[in-house]
Amino acid sequence: xxxxxxxxxxxxxxxxxxxxxxxxxxxxHAVLAVKNDAEQVEDIVLNVFGVEHAxxxxxxxxxxxxxxxxxxxxxxxxDRLTSKTMDHIRKVVARGVxxxxxxxxxWLMYYVGNLLATELWPDEPIWWNGLSAKVMRDxxxxxxIGMMDRTARTGHHEYDSTQYHGWxxxxxxALADHVQDVYLREQAAKTATLLIADMALExxxxxxxxxxxxxxxxxxTWHTVGTSAALGYxxxxxxxGDPMHIQAGMCPAVTAxxxxxxxxxxxxxxxxxxxxxQKTKAPRTIYRHVDEEAKPVRKYTYLSRSFAxxxxxxxxxxxxxxxxxLVSWDLTWKGHKHEGKVVCNHPYLSPxxxxxxxxxVPQSIGRSVAAPKPYLQNPDRFFGASPYEQMMQHxxxxxILYRIxxxxxxxxxxxxxxxxxxxxxxxxxxxxHIEGRFYLALHPIGPYRWEAIAEDxxxxxxxxxxxxxxxxxxxEAVECDEVVSLxxxxxxxxxxxxxVSDWETDGVVSYRAMNGHLLVMTYHGNxxxxxxxxxxxxxxxxxxxxIDAPLGTGVVVIRRGDEELRxxxxxxxxxxxxxxxxxx
Amino acid sequence: xxxxxxxxxxGLYESRDGDSWKRVHDYDFxxxxxxxxxxxxxxxxxxxxxxxxxxPLWIQLHDETLTEVLDxxxxxxxPGIVAASTYGVATGYREKNGVVRWVWHSDRLxxxxxxxxxxxxxxxxxxxxxxxxxxxxxxxxxxxxxxSNLMGCAVRVLYCDxxxxxxxxxxxxxxxSCDGLRWQPSGVGLDGVTIYDIAPAGKRLIxxxxxxxxxxxxxxxWLEVGLHTFVAAVAxxxxxxxxxxxxxxxxxxxxxxSGGAEWQQVAGMSNVEVxxxxxxxx
Numbered sequence: 131x132x133x134x135x136x137x138x139x140x141x142x143x144x145x146x147x148x149x150x151x152x153x154x155x156x157x158x159h160a161v162l163a164v165k166n167d168a169e170q171v172e173d174i175v176l177n178v179f180g181v182e183h184a185x186x187x188x189x190x191x192x193x194x195x196x197x198x199x200x201x202x203x204x205x206x207x208x209d210r211l212t213s214k215t216m217d218h219i220r221k222v223v224a225r226g227v228x229x230x231x232x233x234x235x236x237w238l239m240y241y242v243g244n245l246l247a248t249e250l251w252p253d254e255p256i257w258w259n260g261l262s263a264k265v266m267r268d269x270x271x272x273x274x275i276g277m278m279d280r281t282a283r284t285g286h287h288e289y290d291s292t293q294y295h296g297w298x299x300x301x302x303x304a305l306a307d308h309v310q311d312v313y314l315r316e317q318a319a320k321t322a323t324l325l326i327a328d329m330a331l332e333x334x335x336x337x338x339x340x341x342x343x344x345x346x347x348x349x350x351t352w353h354t355v356g357t358s359a360a361l362g363y364x365x366x367x368x369x370x371g372d373p374m375h376i377q378a379g380m381c382p383a384v385t386a387x388x389x390x391x392x393x394x395x396x397x398x399x400x401x402x403x404x405x406x407x408q409k410t411k412a413p414r415t416i417y418r419h420v421d422e423e424a425k426p427v428r429k430y431t432y433l434s435r436s437f438a439x440x441x442x443x444x445x446x447x448x449x450x451x452x453x454x455x456l457v458s459w460d461l462t463w464k465g466h467k468h469e470g471k472v473v474c475n476h477p478y479l480s481p482x483x484x485x486x487x488x489x490x491v492p493q494s495i496g497r498s499v500a501a502p503k504p505y506l507q508n509p510d511r512f513f514g515a516s517p518y519e520q521m522m523q524h525x526x527x528x529x530i531l532y533r534i535x536x537x538x539x540x541x542x543x544x545x546x547x548x549x550x551x552x553x554x555x556x557x558x559x560x561x562x563h564i565e566g567r568f569y570l571a572l573h574p575i576g577p578y579r580w581e582a583i584a585e586d587x588x589x590x591x592x593x594x595x596x597x598x599x600x601x602x603x604x605x606e607a608v609e610c611d612e613v614v615s616l617x618x619x620x621x622x623x624x625x626x627x628x629x630v631s632d633w634e635t636d637g638v639v640s641y642r643a644m645n646g647h648l649l650v651m652t653y654h655g656n657x658x659x660x661x662x663x664x665x666x667x668x669x670x671x672x673x674x675x676x677i678d679a680p681l682g683t684g685v686v687v688i689r690r691g692d693e694e695l696r697x698x699x700x701x702x703x704x705x706x707x708x709x710x711x712x713x714x
Numbered sequence: 715x716x717x718x719x720x721x722x723x724x725g726l727y728e729s730r731d732g733d734s735w736k737r738v739h740d741y742d743f744x745x746x747x748x749x750x751x752x753x754x755x756x757x758x759x760x761x762x763x764x765x766x767x768x769x770p771l772w773i774q775l776h777d778e779t780l781t782e783v784l785d786x787x788x789x790x791x792x793p794g795i796v797a798a799s800t801y802g803v804a805t806g807y808r809e810k811n812g813v814v815r816w817v818w819h820s821d822r823l824x825x826x827x828x829x830x831x832x833x834x835x836x837x838x839x840x841x842x843x844x845x846x847x848x849x850x851x852x853x854x855x856x857x858x859x860x861x862s863n864l865m866g867c868a869v870r871v872l873y874c875d876x877x878x879x880x881x882x883x884x885x886x887x888x889x890x891s892c893d894g895l896r897w898q899p900s901g902v903g904l905d906g907v908t909i910y911d912i913a914p915a916g917k918r919l920i921x922x923x924x925x926x927x928x929x930x931x932x933x934x935x936w937l938e939v940g941l942h943t944f945v946a947a948v949a950x951x952x953x954x955x956x957x958x959x960x961x962x963x964x965x966x967x968x969x970x971x972s973g974g975a976e977w978q979q980v981a982g983m984s985n986v987e988v989x990x991x992x993x994x995x996x
Contacts, residue, residue: 191742227741230762230781419846422824422825491870494944
C-alpha cells in the first residue's frame, strides 16, 4: 500500500468516526467529506460560531480557535457550503470582536484566520478593528513570515507541545492549501513539514517522547497526549485503536490537500537502530522577576528499540521562572494509558511562576490563574517547570537534580511509576523489567515513600515522593538483550556505579552507565561525559543520524537511505528576527 | 470628558453619575489603562491598543509587535502615544497608508527594567517609567535611560502634579520625588504595603493598595479608609473631593461619597483595573 493510500485509509477511519457526532466547526470537514451534507454543516456553523451579545451595541466575540476554524472551513469547502453558511462566517469574521490572545498558537490562528478572510472577502471596506483589508493582510503577512523565519533559524517557540502542536500544524496547512501569496504558501508548507518532522523524530509507538513546552493539564503521564496523538496516527500510523487518534479538531488536516513527504513516516516508525536526536528551540518568554534572559532550549532524546528517554536544558533564568505546562523529561515505552511513562517533577507553587510570563500583578495572579485551573497548583502534579531542576543525559542514562531552597512550599519531587510493572527495591535502587523488553533502574537521591495516585482518569499509578531540599533521581534503561537478567542488571547498577558523596557539599553526582560512559553532573556547573563537558551552545537546530541542520541557517536536511528531505527557508541570517511577543 | 470611564476585564464602561453604567461598545477586552483628550480616548488592553470612536467600532492602533500594554501617555504628534508594556516602552508612527507601527526604546535594558508598568511623559522627550526593577528616566525619548535611586523593587504607578512626583511600589509604600530621579519615602504607615494606584482627591492623595484604600497628604500618616481587598485603581471626582471610586481585583467597582466612611459596590462589575474620573469640571 502506498503512503497516500495509507493516509487515505487512516483518514477515512478518523472522518467516519467523527461524522457520527459532529458538533464543532472542525467536524464540519468530516461531514462534508463523508456525507457532503451542507445543510448539517449550516446548522452547526450557525449554532456554534459567533454568539451575539444583547444590548444596543451588541457585537459578536470570538476566540482565535473559532476564527481560524471558520476560515479554514470556508476556504476548504467554499464550493459546497451554503450561501447562508458563508454569509454567517463572513459576518462574524468581518464584524465580530476578535481576541488575539497571548500564546504563539493563539497569534498563529488569529493571523491565519484574518489573512484568509481578507483574501476571501477583499471588498469588505472596513473590518471589525477599523482597518482595511490591505492593512490587516499586511500585518498578518509580516507576523506569519516572521514567525516562520524565526522558527527556521532559532527553533520553534511553543515547541513540541503534545497539547497544542496540532494548532500549529493545521494553520500552516491552511496557509499551504489556501493562501494566495505564493511565497507564504511555500513557506507555510515547509513549516508544516518541519513541524511534522519534529513529531517524527521523537515518535515512539504513537507517543511523543522527551520534553515538551506544553504538556500539562494532567495528561503527561499518558502514553498518547493531545492533538499530536491524532496527527501522529494519521501521518505515521503504526498504532491502532487508541481513542486519542480520533479528534474532530484534527479533521482539517485529514481533508487537506497538503500532506507531508513519506520519509517522515518512515523515520517515525524506524526504531531498529538506537540513536540520539538533538534539538534547539527558542528561549522561553520570561518577561519579569529576573534580570537575565532565558537561554535557548536544548533537547536530547535517546530512542532505543524498546524505550525512549528524553531530557531538556530548559534555559530558564532562575526563580521564579517556571512555565506552567512545561515537561522537561520523560521515559516512554509502548504501553497503554497510564502504563507507558515514567516522569518526575518538582511541583513548584510560587505565584511568581505565573506572573513571570503573564501580565497580571503577582499579588493576585496565583488565585486568578489557578481558580479555573486548580490542577496547576496541585502539589501532586507531574508537569510544570521548576527553576530548581537541572539534568543531563547520555544515551539511556540521565541524572536529574534539584536544590530546592528553604522556604519552598513543596520541598519534594513527585515521581510517577506505572502500576502494571512489578517493581523491585534493592540497595537504594528501584528496578523494573518493562514489558519483557527492557530493564529500568531508578535511584532516588533522598528519602522517599510510595504513595498511590488516582485522579479520575487523568492520573493513575504510583506516586513516589522523594523528600528533601537536595534531592534527585538517576535513571538508566537498557534493552533486555544487552543484559542477562534483571538480577544481573541489578547486580551491575548497584555495584558502586553511582557516587553521591559530593552531592550535599559540592553539588556533584556521578554515575557510570551500563555502557561504560561516566556521567558527572555538577549542579550549576558542568555536565561531563567521560570527562568532557557537554557544550550545549554548539548544538544544531536539529541533530541526529542523517540530519544536517545548523543553527541559524534556515536549512534542514534529513536523509534516510537514498531519500532526502530538504527544507530551505531562504533566510537572511543578517536580518533581524521578528521580536518574540508571545508565550508558549 | 464629563464621564467616568472604568476599565475592567470585561471591557470599558462609562457613567455620567457613577450610578448608571453602560459598556462602551462590545469589545470585551481586559482594559489596563485609559487616556483621554478632548479629541480622543485611547485604551490599552491585554493584547493591544485601541482608539475609541463614536461608532461602535474601535480603531486598532497596535501592530504585530505591540501587545500586553499596561499604560499609556500622550505625546505630541500622531498617534502621539508612548506605550508601556511587558515587553518594554514603544512609540508609534503612522505610515503613509494610515497604519500605526511601533518603535521600541528599552530593548537593551535588563528583563526586569524592560517590563514597564507605568509611564509618565513629562515632555516629548522626558519620560519617567515605573518598571519591575524600579524607576527609570529618559531625557531623550528613550535613546538612553537613567536609573533613579528608587530601584530594586517593582513600581506599579507613577503620578505627578505641581507638588511633585509620587510612586507606588511593591511592598515599600509610596515614595515622593521632586524630579523623578531622587526619591524618598512619603509619609508613614505603609511599610510592607504594595501600592497599585495614586490619585488626587482635592488637596489630598488617595491610593489603592493590597490592603484597601488609603488617604493622606504625603508628608504625614496614611490613613486606611476601607475596602479590605486588593484595590487596583482609585479616582476622585474633581469637584467633589469625597466622591471616590475604587476598582478591585476581583472585587469590582466600589463608590464612596463620604471620603471612605461608607462604600457601595456597583453591581455586576468585576476585575476593575483602571478608573478615569470626569475632567475639565473643576
